[in-house]
Amino acid sequence: MNALSDLQATLDPSRRSWVESANDSTNDFSIQNLPFGVFSARQNDARRVGVAIGDEIVDLAALQAAGLLKLSAAKTDVFARDTLNDFIALGRETWRSVRVQLSALLARDTAMLRDDAALRARVLVRQADAKLHLPVHIPGYTDFYSSKEHATNVGSMFRDPKNALLPNWSEMPIGYNGRASSVVVSGTPVRRPNGQLKLPDQERPVFGACRKLDIELETGFVIGAGNALGEPVACADAEAHIFGMVLLNDWSARDIQQWEYVPLGPFNAKTFATTISPWIVTLDALEPFRVAQPVQEPAPLAYLRHEGRHAFDITLEVTLRPQQAKRASTIARTNFRHMYWTMAQQLAHHTVSGCNTRVGDLMGSGTISGPTDDSFGSLLELTWNGNKPLELNEGGTRSFIEDGDELTLLGWCQGDGYRVGFGACAGEIVPALK
């Protein structure tokens, strides 16, 4: 067995599955994708690890119990678990071995599971019958600020349009520590936060519900192999530490943020909720969509340099559906490839001081804005701080998010006849506490 060629075969664009829904070129979960998540089902409410395929989920705990999934690791009891952490901790060889085995098992020509109805009934769960949970326990959450267009837009609005980018921005992937406790999975309702608001006509702040509630369209990556305290991860090695990616909505209360953030950064404006998509798409599945990152000028300091291509061609969309509306409106379209700083550079910078990372740590990209007015990743930018309200297809206009609005992030890589997608990252806003 040649491990590398087996892995290569899982990316073969012509491979199709006997799970027919996976072969629809607009279904996020092709046989080339095979993202990992945690689910429970109506008929079995224990949480366990699954892999999405078309409209189905492969129950890895059941598959292992049936003898159809072999792990060579010392510890193999990792799938009947509330989170992916134990599985991820086994390391990249194991992730890849599971990917290779699943790809083979689900391929159109493999009869073992395809032709055994009783086994299929134990191992496959319809996504429509499943509940998806937060896929990992997240020991630490960090958020970066790595879109040049986003940083320029924000700097233009709140500081000086002529010097919108601060001098440090071009030298390092600026980041800050986020709040891990309030990271929730797609579908979790999000309560509008209360906090201190500084109104222009009043000397002192007032307490009340956020009036400028916003999204931030981001991706996040999940640490698959940590580093010890005092031992930085080199930029060239950084991708080997990444298990995979998710979509991430860094909900933001712009009015609370504006009043609180100097000098220590955003806090209550962002700690009330961060939503991620339930499926973690592995870097292996994203490999065919690797593209060159933007040219970096000035050339980064040595510890931030890497050879080759480290951006990914991931189409991103944001939709908004008002509570009474039947249809959602697409309010932004952009692409992850626009990001100035790469994930590898983010991780190298994060650890260069000696900071340690752990399996399951989540690192947000920062808001992903493209170069055009309709490619911005936040309402703050799309409406230019509320000054240019968006027209929705149905449900009026929006400057910021209203109660009952459902915001959804979507993301996918489009292959030739197949899609590697993330599923939805959605949240509906419920009214603030009185």
Add this chain to the structure above:
Amino acid sequence: MNALSDLQATLDPSRRSWVESANDSTNDFSIQNLPFGVFSARQNDARRVGVAIGDEIVDLAALQAAGLLKLSAAKTDVFARDTLNDFIALGRETWRSVRVQLSALLARDTAMLRDDAALRARVLVRQADAKLHLPVHIPGYTDFYSSKEHATNVGSMFRDPKNALLPNWSEMPIGYNGRASSVVVSGTPVRRPNGQLKLPDQERPVFGACRKLDIELETGFVIGAGNALGEPVACADAEAHIFGMVLLNDWSARDIQQWEYVPLGPFNAKTFATTISPWIVTLDALEPFRVAQPVQEPAPLAYLRHEGRHAFDITLEVTLRPQQAKRASTIARTNFRHMYWTMAQQLAHHTVSGCNTRVGDLMGSGTISGPTDDSFGSLLELTWNGNKPLELNEGGTRSFIEDGDELTLLGWCQGDGYRVGFGACAGEIVPALK
């Protein structure tokens, strides 16, 4: 049995222990203190929960196994553990019950353990023979900025001496998310971080070892009862959510910080290490040292108001011992009572947006500076950004920390004939990676 009067009896200043070292009025670990930690020993290297008494540790796992410690909780197997989290999660009634039982068992007149040498040998471990570990698993670490004197000093140095305090500072306990992964226990060596430094005579930053390494003298509190997402903790209820306090050194790389912190706050300047003291002193033990907080003007918004006294009279000291020196020099003396915002206000503010907290979460006070030049809680302030080097008793002068220096925070409440102290919070600086 009257639970409240039993608890009151544990605070009786006249109570003495048959562990004679505990009766020394300068020993941190009087019978009135009874702080919780996690230790291992030469003769038994399994980590387990202990309580400090004088120069000894009571092994709670052994005490429970001997039938001398009863828990009424449903789950009682909480002491043979790597961390205190399972014990803390049992709730305040259980913490108090253990405190009451230990106080009675260790009191001078109680013969049960005192007179049973074989039992004592199983249950008591000399601190000199023990290794102390991080006492809790820390799901989230937040750091505040609640000393008016510190914020004023920093504002004077880096912004405008005439408007040193920013307008938001007097309205809320400003805080930010810290990095939980790099919180280490006292005694852990701390490696000087590398990072980007912006030198005044150069256009671009250079990469290198921090040249302005500093401490921040802080305390921290540990969450004993979390709150659910979307359900804020009221200021009046906040202290019931606190298990206890530690000393905390928020090591800071001032040069890295100065270049990176705008606009999202400090990141690599602080994520390389945070040291805490190994014993968690409970709020119950601190009760006799409760004092009034400073007058707050303007009066805080309603959600930050509480009746009564919420500061604590805790004497704090910082010492510095150069590598070759025999003696440490005391470089600062101050008191926790100077803090403008209280722990209750910090927790109420942290959660008012709906942010959830979890058992073991650590909340730093922010640098504690007093009103006088020798009461500042950082070298940045003590040397006024390096412009007024400190004279040490032995080992020359210091503007910032040098390699080999050991920095130690000390803190205690002085009762009448007894002390409720924290033990040392120490760390020695090792050279940066080349």
